[in-house]
Amino acid sequence: MRETSSVADTYSGSPGNIHSQLDVMGDPGRTGRYGEYGGRYVPEPLMAACLELENEFRLAWADDDFHNQLDSILRSYGGRPTPVTECGRLSERIGVRVLLKREDLAHTGSHKINNVTGQALLARRMGKNRLIAETGAGQHGVATATAAAFMGMECTVFMGEVDTLRQELNVFRMELLGANVVAVKSGSKTLKDAVNEALREWVSTCETTHYCVGSVMGPHPYPWIVRELQRVVGDEARDQCRQLLGGQDPDWVVACVGGGSNAAGTFAGFTDTSSNLVGVEAAGGAAITHGTPGILHGMLSNLLQDDTGQILEAKSISAGLDYPGIGPEHAYLASVGRARYESANDDEVVKAFCQLSELEGIIPALESAHAVAWVIREAGKVIPFGSTVLITLSGRGDKDVSQVRDILRKSKNDNEEGRVQVG
Amino acid sequence: MRETSSVADTYSGSPGNIHSQLDVMGDPGRTGRYGEYGGRYVPEPLMAACLELENEFRLAWADDDFHNQLDSILRSYGGRPTPVTECGRLSERIGVRVLLKREDLAHTGSHKINNVTGQALLARRMGKNRLIAETGAGQHGVATATAAAFMGMECTVFMGEVDTLRQELNVFRMELLGANVVAVKSGSKTLKDAVNEALREWVSTCETTHYCVGSVMGPHPYPWIVRELQRVVGDEARDQCRQLLGGQDPDWVVACVGGGSNAAGTFAGFTDTSSNLVGVEAAGGAAITHGTPGILHGMLSNLLQDDTGQILEAKSISAGLDYPGIGPEHAYLASVGRARYESANDDEVVKAFCQLSELEGIIPALESAHAVAWVIREAGKVIPFGSTVLITLSGRGDKDVSQVRDILRKSKNDNEEGRVQVG
Amino acid sequence: MDTGTTTPDLLSSVAGSGTGEGRLGAIQSKLLSARDSGRKSLCCYLMGGMSPDWQDVARAIENGGADIVEIGLPFSDPMIDGPVIQHASKLSLDSGNSPMSVIDSIPCMDMSIPVAVMTYYNIIYKAGLYRMAGRIASAGIAGSIIADLPVEESDSWVTTANDAGIENIMLVAPTTSPDRTKIICDVSQGFVYCVGTMGVTGERDELPNSAKEVAAKVKAATDKPTLVGIGVSTPSQAASVCAIADGVILGSAIVRRITEGEGARGIENFVRLLRRSID
Amino acid sequence: MDTGTTTPDLLSSVAGSGTGEGRLGAIQSKLLSARDSGRKSLCCYLMGGMSPDWQDVARAIENGGADIVEIGLPFSDPMIDGPVIQHASKLSLDSGNSPMSVIDSIPCMDMSIPVAVMTYYNIIYKAGLYRMAGRIASAGIAGSIIADLPVEESDSWVTTANDAGIENIMLVAPTTSPDRTKIICDVSQGFVYCVGTMGVTGERDELPNSAKEVAAKVKAATDKPTLVGIGVSTPSQAASVCAIADGVILGSAIVRRITEGEGARGIENFVRLLRRSID
Ligand SMILES: Cc1ncc(COP(=O)(O)O)c(C=O)c1O
Ligand SMILES: Cc1ncc(COP(=O)(O)O)c(C=O)c1O
Secondary structure, rough: OOOOOHHHHHHOOOOHHHHHHHOOOOOOOOOOOOEEEEEOOOOOHHHHHHHHHHHHHHHOOEEEHHHHHHHHHHHOOOOOOOOOEOOOHHHHOOOOOEEEEEEOOOOOOOOOHHHHHHHHHHHOOOOOOOEEEEEEHHHHHHHHHHHHHHHHHHHEEEEEEHHHOOOOHHHHHHOOOEEEEEEEOOOOOOHHHHHHHHHHHHHHOOOOOOOOOOOOOOOOOOHHHHHHHHHHHHHHHHHHHHHEEEEEEEEEEEEEEOOOHHHHHHHHOOOOOOOOEEEEEEEOOOOHHHHHEEOOOOOOEEEEOOOOOOEEOOOOHHHHHOOOEEEEHHHHHHHHOOOOEEEEEEHHHHHHHHHHHHHHHEEOOOOHHHHHHHHHEEEOOOOOOOOOEEEEOOEEEEEEEEEHHHHHHHHHHHHHHHHHHHO | OOHHHHHHHHHHOOOOOOHHOOOOOOOOOOOOOOOOOOOOOHHHHHHHHHHHHHHHHHHHOOOHHHHHHHHHHHHHHOOOOOOEEEHHHHHOOOOOOEEEEEHOOOOHHHHHHHHHHHHHHHHHHHHOEEEEEOOOOHHHHHHHHHHHHHHOEEEEEEEEEHHHHHOHHHHHHHOOOOOOOEEOOOOOOOHHHHHHHHHHHHHHHHOEEOOOOOOOOOOHHHHHHHHHHHHHHHHHHHHHHHHOOOOOOOEEEEOOOOOOOHHHHHHOOOOOOEEEEEEEEEEHHHHHHHHHEEEEEEEEEEEEEEEOOOOOOOOOOHHHHOOOOOOOHHHHHHOOOOOEEEEEHHHHHHHHHHHHHHHOOOEEEEEHHHHHHHHHHHHHEEEEEOOOOEEEEEEOOOOHHHHHHHHHHHHHHHHHHHHHHHH | OHHHHHOOOHHHHOOOOOOOOOOHHHHHHHHHHHOOOOOEEEEEEEEEOOOOHHHHHHHHHHHHHOOHHHEEEEOOOOOOOOHHHHHHHHHHHHHOOOOOHHHOHHHOOOOOOEEEEEEOHHHHHHHHHHHHHHHHHHHHOOOEEEEOOOOOHHHHHHHHHHHHHOOOEEEEEEOOOOOHHHHHHHHOOEEEEOOOOOOOOOOOOOHHHHHHHHHHHHHHHHHOEEEEEEOOHHHHHHHHHHOOEEEEEOHHHHHHHHHOOOOHHHHHHHHHHOOOOOO | OOOOHOOOHHHHHHHOOOOOOOOHHHHHHHHHHHOOOOOOEEEEEEOOOOOOHHHHHHHHHHOOOOOEEEEEEEEEOOOOOOHHHHHHHHHHOOOOOOOHHHHHHHHHHHHHHHOOEOHHHHHHHHOOHHHHHHHHHOOOOOEEEEEEOOHHOOHHHHHHHHHHOOOEEEEEOOOHHHHHHHOOOOOOOOOOOEEEOOOOOOOOOOHHHHHHHHHHHHHHHHHEEEEEEOOOOOOOHHHHOOOOOOOEOOHHHHHHHHHHOHHHHHHHHHHHHHHHHHO
């Protein structure tokens, strides 16, 4: 752990199989460090809960019974394994072979169910019968409410007031699932404030309540727990790819990055291969590209912040990527060069959303469309023609259809107005 | 085939394993008869296309390559097999053991993908590069547009104008997938008129276009083709149930019935077992309970119609069950007593929708909620306590969430107004 | 359940049934004698009950020189009809008509040319085949055209209709195979209805090639009168088709005019134009 | 990346570090001498920059009889703060203040009681630990309280702060284990901040039982001054806690009054009430 900076020096900028010797994406230890990133920056009242959680997770994760229970729920309830789909038409169009890991087919429509199922089981193991969660667009909130319903637990979801209005239907969906949704009115009234509020709630209830964090973020052990719970995505995908590719791994493995859980879970399956790993952030929320190291929500990672350390709002078309930070392990992977982080802007993303729909009959989540957009853009450039690319399609786009419709209508109207003015 | 009425006499009213000797749900022959039901009542211009389709299907269905292709797409693209989920909390609540066959996890969110994938492959085999389809709520339209996108085919979907307004988002979804959506302005401007219009379009284009019928309805060979393509639901479910139930079959097998494709596909896996088969219609579209035999859309079956043979509009909370007819094989199964057909009303359905969401974390399609509603109502009555019930959850309810929200709000307001008046 | 379901198992079983043979009905004799005298035949369609003056219009059609008048019995779901006739069907039902009420009003119209009813099978099936055949026959109606009753499914109705003295007219389409054409021609009575185009009823600017082709195909298969309908919209198109066919059937062109408010007089003039174009 | 990341790997490595020993800082000496003279201590919090007159209010707190004034440095995401202090933080930032501007205005306030700053670690981390420690020290500020810097992560800051002569005050919570309490008490300087309740900052009607329990726990573990904050809102609650603790910290009760427009005079009176209740 202490050799971090020398490791970073040796490997930075050179992705490839040289890293297979490293124990990347392993156990971050008691301090929860990924190189210099991670850690556990929480007020003392939360320390006991964090320590208990770490201990319980260590026990559970070493326990075959726990794995069996989790695997069985994910299989018979969550719809795992999800398939890998060969995208014939898109591949032909762009000249690289595209495979999609289909988390859109998982129950509740995204990879989030993998994480919440594991955490709900863990909570039950700890004797806690209540889950709280933060949510941005609502995907993680819906997933948490789902797991709580299935396991008969209480559930409260914190959601920025702005988001509750933007995603009114997801609020109702959570309520249908029996959850109590709290509209957070502090700060920017969006995801980061929902996290703050969930942490605040957790401070006063941590003895009976488990905080079900939605991505590879937060204080140790969350980034580790969530990555391990999402590892199933990468593990499945690697086996499936090897079957499809005659034992080979894909040349590129690409996933979108909000907090970074679907990317972390995917990458975890490929760290010991020679695949190039790419995380794609929203251009307006690119914590790796435009962020600087800082501490938020219990972790040291890259953040969008001003010079005085005030956290900035992320702004992107996809609510699920509207987070001003990134999981600390991604900051680490970027710093050592084992993964690279790129971004895609809103226009490209809408185009990719439409292209994947039209060419493959798969409407991606706007979040996932970031990964697709980057691959489309870089095919024949960064990604050589003829390469094989695995994209994790983290979720389905049904939730985004009305937003995209409005965007397309608006841009159509703008164009028409433009034309009228010209003519 | 000619012994139909004596068969009906012998067995009517006595469901059970006595039927395992019968070739129920087998090949309906060249005439496409299920007892007295079915047939092929189409204008002469469509006969050639129907005959060609039957011939091609017979060849394809006897062809291992075709099955391999289909199975492979359903597996790697469609998300099959879908799991069977044990509903612990609902079971405890109602005193019967409930298992769900999870078609909600299939790509596009319902069992419809099984059918359209098969028909699209069949169309390609016939050298037809264009699909047309009717749709009510939009599920079959979305599924058809999806298959067309995936296979690079053209697609036009006919949808009643009333439905295009009610389900505006699904219209956009189909357009995203590259389909052309035609708002049908004739008749009641709903599903049955969309079928009429699709048939009309087919008359003028049948040499290049395949009509992708959405349920076990229409002229022979459609009811047969669609049942065979949905058989995968029942076949999978039977194996999965036997695994779960120590080699036993469920006592009851229940599915909702619009046209009847998910029920037919499910039942097909269980006809040779001793399971009781139950199809649940919408109370406002109960063609078996309230309909009389007649001819519509190319088939002889039970229809909602007036004394003079004019077809009536079905009215239910779930657009997918708003069809005034039912697949002819269901009329047959009802007449010989191999399956029974029940109905659930809108109130029960909304309640079941909420209960399944809250108890199991699964938001069902309103269509599927009919099957759940009947089981909840009859647990401990028609269904003895302690029985095992397999319900096919034909689809997910995301599409219905906003409608249910409006219904619940309205009934809450009504109640409050009522209270105010009383007080 | 009535006899509507006793359909033949296979097309081949129909082939030899020869229901088309035997004594000639009013429609077939009229059309044959026209042909024998070198005249082309004209059959005009209107939807029963579509307008308050529909009975006058039917008589105007007779007066204009049609050989046969075809009267639609309204059905909620007219699958082979285009917008014009769909709308007429809806108008009829909306003004309180029913298939039976249309049938029952035929006798008092006192037509002297043969009348055929055109409808969909459910109308007959729901009423009961025997009952419906009796009702049609007692109304003095000579023939029936059931749009969605292909030859495979036609046995029950043909038998019942024949017993009541009704000629059942069958359709041949451009896509109908030669073998099948032969069988349909055998079974069809009155005349053989050649579907002039692959499509629904409705007017078209151009006469499709298929109109003549299907007529030629049918004429090669049978001696029965061969009329072309669907896709024939104007006097000149009618004339063109009659170069091959024994006559034409016009529906939408007439129904549209009625819908647009053209009265009996106007329709009579239009029919006269048609008559002249094929004479 | 700066030294903020050189944290101890294990809690145990902190235990022996004994940073709490050595020469006493201004805060700790003041509180110890109060205790030695049998007086309870009062520490009052306000958010720097939250109102135009905040500096006057700080002086009023001194005049009212507080022993320590705690000044919040505004942060956008104050995770352990309830709505009252969150809002104050936002008010401060919205009126153009920054953590540095607050620090820089302390000297001219000319306080004669020790000042501690209270903030979140990102404010320090982003500025750079060394730079921030220097700035705080040159402003004459005696102590720091970093809400989200638990003992495991505190090594770098404590070292840097100590070098600059700043006392870093650490928190003990009701859920903190005995072992851990011991370690935190060892590391904490100035005083030990006992978190009186499991919850965020904010006023409460009742003094939670945990307030006295945590004070007792800490007093059993250390001789350092033991002050209870979070969950203490009124003079009588303050008095009640001081039955066990060496003093109390009031934040939200003061900040709310400022937010509601209470000026320096009003706050001074409130502080006087508090002072009287614990004397
Ligand atoms: C479909 C989908 N993909 C991706 C994300 C981003 O989260 P993460 O980066 O943790 O995978 C979200 C978050 O809501 C999401 O809903
Ligand atoms: C989810 C779902 N279930 C059921 C149905 C009814 O169709 P069927 O009876 O053919 O299964 C539909 C039709 O749209 C549907 O969308």
